Amino acid sequence: MEDMVDWTRFRGRRLSGLFRRVARGGDGVARVGRRQIYILPTGNGLRFGAVLFVMLLGSLNYQNNLGLLFTFFLASVALVAMHHTWFNLLGLSVQARGGPPVFAGDDASFEVVVGTEGKRARYDVGIPAHETPHQAIAIPGGDCGTIRIARPTLRRGLSTLEEVTVETRYPLHLFRAWCYVQTDATTLVYPKPTQAAPEPGSAAGDTEPRRRQGPEGMEDYLGPRPYREGDSPRQIDWKAHARERGLVVKQFGGDQGQEVWIDWTELTATDPETRISLLTRQVLDAAEAQIRFGLRLPGLEEAPGRGDGHLQRCLTHLALYDHAQANDPLQRTA
Amino acid sequence: MTNFLSRHGMNSSASLAERVLVAARAVILGKDRELRLALACLMARGHLLIEDVPGVGKTTLAHLLARLLGLEYARIQFTSDLLPADVIGVSVYDRAAESFRFHPGPVFSQVVLADEINRATPKAQSALLEAMEERQVTVEGETRPLPEPFFVIATQNPLFQVGTFPLPESQLDRFLMRIRLGYPAAEQEKALLAGEDRRSMIARQQPALTGEQLTALQQQVVAVHAAPAIIEYVHAILALTRSSERFLHGLSPRAGLGILRAAKAWALLEERDYVIPEDIQAILPSCVVHRLAASEYGGRLDEDAVMSEILDRVALA
């Protein structure tokens, strides 16, 4: 499986310079232009051509005009079909977006939205995939359709879908037209958590473990606080926003319970990536136990908190953490 | 859920509606979206169908709405032995007047709560459903108009429950919206358990609107502007349901009108005097899912699948 992935990457890198790609337009949508479409006969098309050639030679030789007539008819159908194949891609609008974050090793999912802007419907538009069967969709005129693709992830960080190949063999499978479409869809890849991790040390002063039921949203309203990246949009006080008070989050929560610090320095593993995997496991465990926890990385600290937004923020830190530059401007409360 | 805008805000009417919502929220906990949909439905002069398993507060919601809107209210418990006359009313010979006198049935109320409508036989169901459509009842050759406003709030159990007569799609089309309540979230459920009996709370509720105010609201709904782009969007949705292979048949023109009316009411609740695409998207699940049938025999449509089929595929310019 992995060989295959490497191979495609290799090909992509080596040849991408030779082929024209469909660039994204001003609105983020890539529109397939006539110079970016490549078309070649398929194996079936070559066989069709060979049979046609034999038919042509035979009919010419025996001066069989009806044979010629049918040979020419089939050749004309192929010729027209080639134009239909080409047309089927022309003017398609392609836009990709990343899916929800995944853990490294899982498949990152992307959605490629392929649409038509005119009245003409498109058929058999697909994105070739090595692992899954070729999935092709039909797009009614003025409409769009979504193709979901998965790409394996190996490392944490941002997985970017730099390019997708959109192809079609409509209508007769004699020709394959394709184009390379540039995308910027990214999916966040969390570190792969280890199977198990040591229990993180508790913060001083708070010893009594207290576990509460129910997610954050169900708790008492505590009051507003300024918006922070990662806050769920559902928590944003839109009414306040409409009154031009800026982005404000409605804060809920009970009394402050048990708190733990998940700390880079507490771990003994030497390989930074292993440490990050261990930290990820600790974060996930703490979130499952619904404990208030904070995250300390060299040069970065996430204050203790709880809930989905907090968990995501911590995982995002871990996904994007660059330990080689621990002293970069990210450093805040060292 | 409000918007960025205040320029076209319609504060008076919005606050009227808001008043109903605030009062309702106190009784029915954590169901803000459903309450808004129900209110929008009534503001759009549509009948409402509430579908869910027994005991999640369907009847409470219906009762509460009638109460808050200050309307005269009658409840019909639909059972398998219910007769059409139990709904419409009967003529009884009045010895004093020496003539038949008509005793109007519960349907002659402004809000009719048809409880567990799918427990009754199709005959009794159709007596009510015909009244809904015509807004009048013909008894013994005499046509009697129903009061104005006239709402039917029907509740029904999910179809897989035993002993039910499912309403056919043609009848379901008469309900503007179908909403589901669902189980309350944990916190709300705890509050419900700890709190006061809902029935007595409803009894204590004062009407939040006068009859005139309700009529004014309904008239404002009609006046909400729907731009050509919106009409086009609704049309594209209708066309999609008609061409899609997943549905047995597409949405009717009546459904299209209903979607537009409901979206207007929703826009009004959002303090706007014009419809934006998000209004359509907000009310669409409640307006269309009950009107569509799956194309394969015995296939069921779940709400999310229908919405992803419809909303995801219709692009907005």
Add this chain to the structure above:
Amino acid sequence: MPKRTIPSNERPERAQILRITLILIAAYLPLGGYLAVQISAFVGLLFAIRLASLRWPAVLPGTLPLAALTLIGVANAAVTYQGWSGQNAGTALFVSMLVLKLMELRRKSDIRLVATLIGFLVVVEFLFDQSPWLVLYLGAVVVWGIALLVDLNGGLEEPRRRGAVKVAVTLALQALPLTLILFLLFPRLSAPLWNLGVDPSKATTGISDSLEPGAISELVLDGELAFRARFEGAPPAADQLYWRGPVLWETDGRRWSRGEGIANSGTAGTLLEAGRSIDYEVTLEPTDQRWLFALDMPNSVPDGAFISSDHQLIARQAVSAVKRYRVTSALDYRTAAPDPARLAAGLQVPEDVTPRMRRLVDEWRNRSETDWALVQSGLQFFNRESFHYTLMPPSLGANPTDEFLFETRRGFCEHYASSFAVLMRMAEIPSRIVLGYLGGELNRVGGYHMVWQSDAHAWVEVLIDGRGWVRVDPTAAVDPSRVDNSGASRMLGAGPSVRFTLEQADAIARFVRNLRLFADSLDAAWQDWILGFSVENQLALLERLRLGELREYGLVALMLAALGLTLGVLVLASIRERKPFDPLQAEYARFCGHLAKIGLARVPNEGPMSYARRVVAQRPDLAPTIERFMDLYIPARYGPDDPRDVLMALSDLLRDFRPRSASRMRDLLRRSR
């Protein structure tokens, strides 16, 4: 060989297997009549297995039985046709193997291969039959096959099958003009590169190069067409339509033949005088003979032919396929005097001349001052005496001429011509017999004359001093009242010859006749334009376009230009789709474009407010501009007021709106602190 797993979308569906089988059956059906029964039986068995296997998959043969079936198929074809060579054997082998391929349709590409080879099968079938009906039928089969290819490709909207047929018909219709261009202009070979496998054409009927009693009357009962002739300008009168064929010199009293050493020897026959020229074009059905037919007297030579000293048109090669040629004839003419050898041959008299024949001729000679007067006496003899014209003459004995002249007096044109020529020779007037056709049926629908085998005729030419060879038709001298209209002449499938005046046709008969004429003109067009279309037609077309000098290069250039033009028209017709321009929408698209550049593109089904909320949630720093924009845009687009005054404000706003990318999520995180 390990079996590779076939991905699910490459596996053919049952319905597709059923359809390729049905298409192949439909394509095979016309061949059934031409191939031996054993071949059809084998092929039919395979079809049955394939169809049954759709219901009961176990029926499908495995690898070994399949190999056995293959051997049986090869052996079957070989045994049936005693070898591999020949058109039938080759076709049988090809069809057997093609149908065997149906047994292993594991992948969709197997079906595509079979569908492609059906195209080849269709072309092979045209070696057997070239009727327009077959073309229509096989055309429908081919379009059905194209629809299957579309269906196999998938990715269509449901309901798939109807969509596939629609696409196939569209493709076929768009391909038609291209087909026409290729057919007209694609350069042809003027001679075959190789020749094997195709059987020579079947025996043909028609005039032979000898004459004996009963030869022509047999031909007259034949309903076949001999040739079609299209006149430029007004056609000559029906009694002028003597289509000249072989000229016979030698007779033994019963049989006339061309005569060794005399026929077609010597220099080309020239006309001393020629008047009333007439141009026409003849489309001759295959005769397997070298002579061509032309009106008396041909005065020009078509390509690939010459004119003999007997004024007969001779092709350089036997006419084995439909041949078209243009000739000019002179209806009034004077031929040169023949050479001495011909003079002698023209006076050769059979040995069995009887005294009463001699007496008859002597009596005419005494009465007549000139040769021409003697000829007239002879004709009067046929006219006055009780000669009958009949298709069913009594059989004649040892001396047919004498018996016919004095006893039976019932005969057909060969009897009259033969006996008249003998009598003239006895009177020392050189004479010869000409075979050919008389008359022709005018097809008003097609504007040409049809000449049938039933129009076959024999007449006499006599040499008159100062006039050359003069045509004399003794048959025409018979009193019309003695023409036998009943009996065999009714059996004539073909049109009424000028020799018979059939009873007035009623309306239905007229209608049937018109229908027949119409069908024939279709057939003629088919012959002219499809089957007979050749290098000559192409060059004529080039001439008409004044590109004659360019020859094949002109053809290719013209073909490419026409193909390009037609495709261009098709392309343009597909491209044009325009949308109305809405400035407000354009501003919005610009706005979305700016945001898309920083990775916050709008999803197609996202409404403006949800979009704005999403963007603001991710980039709170952009909130003021986005709010301003939406404050203006949303009411303008969806509100009741005229949006025009907002446009300016929107474009002002957008002029300064250059959001910068948040340089990925890292920066975003920093900002949130």
